[in-house]
Amino acid sequence: RALSPRPAVAVRCQEGQLAVTVRRDLFGTGRPVRAAELSLGTASCPPLSPNPAQAFVTFVAALHECGSTLQVTPDSLIYRTTLFYKPTPSSNPLIVRATPAEVLIECHYPRKSNVSSGAVHPTWAPLRSTVAAQERLQFSLRLMDDDWRRERLSNGFQLGDSLRFQADVTSEGHVPLRLFVDQCVATATPDRSSSPRYAFIDLGGCLVDGRAEDTGSAFVSPRPRPESLRFLVDAFRFSGDAGNLLYISCHLRVSPAAQAPNPWNKACSFSKASGLWAPLEGTAAICSCCDTGSCPSPG
Numbered sequence: 478r479a480l481s482p483r484p485a486v487a488v489r490c491q492e493g494q495l496a497v498t499v500r501r502d503l504f505g506t507g508r509p510v511r512a513a514e515l516s517l518g519t520a521s522c523p524p525l526s527p528n529p530a531q532a533f534v535t536f537v538a539a540l541h542e543c544g545s546t547l548q549v550t551p552d553s554l555i556y557r558t559t560l561f562y563k564p565t566p567s568s569n570p571l572i573v574r575a576t577p578a579e580v581l582i583e584c585h586y587p588r589k590s591n592v593s594s595g596a597v598h599p600t601w602a603p604l605r606s607t608v609a610a611q612e613r614l615q616f617s618l619r620l621m622d623d624d625w626r627r628e629r630l631s632n633g634f635q636l637g638d639s640l641r642f643q644a645d646v647t648s649e650g651h652v653p654l655r656l657f658v659d660q661c662v663a664t665a666t667p668d669r670s671s672s673p674r675y676a677f678i679d680l681g682g683c684l685v686d687g688r689a690e691d692t693g694s695a696f697v698s699p700r701p702r703p704e705s706l707r708f709l710v711d712a713f714r715f716s717g718d719a720g721n722l723l724y725i726s727c728h729l730r731v732s733p734a735a736q737a738p739n740p741w742n743k744a745c746s747f748s749k750a751s752g753l754w755a756p757l758e759g760t761a762a763i764c765s766c767c768d769t770g771s772c773p774s775p776g
Contacts, residue, residue, distance in 0.1 A: 484500070488582050549732060553586060619643050636714065640711075642727075644658055661726070681772045682745055
């Protein structure tokens with residue numbers, strides 16, 4: 478049966494919740510379903526108080542509610558839940574007039590960059606269909622003043638100064654996130670692939686500049702909050718470069734805050750006192766690959 482111009486099921490993935498709108502004429506047969514026959518997730522969350530005069534039923538739930546599940550992929554945080562249609566049994570137990578149906582719902586949030594997309598409406602298929610959408614996470618990287626209270630107004634430094642960086646991701650209302658810096662690269666031009674090129678954070682979160690002589694470069698402990706990360710880098714310039722500008726590009730990424738740091742998600746500083754790598758969080762083992770250079774690709 479062909480769909481009407483308006484979708485049977487539509488989803489809006491917002492920063493901390495999802496909203497699902499279900500057409501009462503779910504199957505396009507002219508026979509409306511009852512709101513009580515619809516539920517969201519394995520927890521069977523009911524819809525908002527329905528208005529019998531309206532042609533739609535609406536569900537609103539936080540991303541982690543109603544028995545939803547979370548999958549972490551290299552590029553996305555994917556929240557999944559299911560819309561259930563469970564028709565009321567017929568008064569005559571010998572006959573069946575309606576078939577149960579399920580609609581799988583997904584919300585995709587990028588881990589690595591700013592992405593914005595509208596909802597993707599489903600093409601209805603008997604018993605099962607899928608709805609997905611993407612929402613934006615806002616990443617930022619700032620130079621901070623000496624007490625970390627505000628952004629530094631000047632971007633001029635002398636050799637011997639320390640650059641104070643603060644990376645953040647806006648996650649208000651979202652499931653708690655932990656921010657990581659996989660790589661930071663300094664270049665003499667805006668092209669991050671140009672030469673000369675110095676990666677002072679590399680290998681998925683190893684602050685390799687801290688191994689150089691007479692530097693105090695390190696991640697700052699403790700974090701102000703899980704979705705914020707601070708680090709110090711001693712000022713430097715490229716040898717033989719007559720220019721006085723450095724361009725710095727960093728690759729930021731998030732993981733769920735409930736997920737323990739690991740070799741894929743780490744912030745490691747080198748301790749000259751011990752001659753060992755030390756993690757901002759987690760056990761020392763997650764930093765062992767900073768010495769071997771065999772750190773796994775972030776996932």
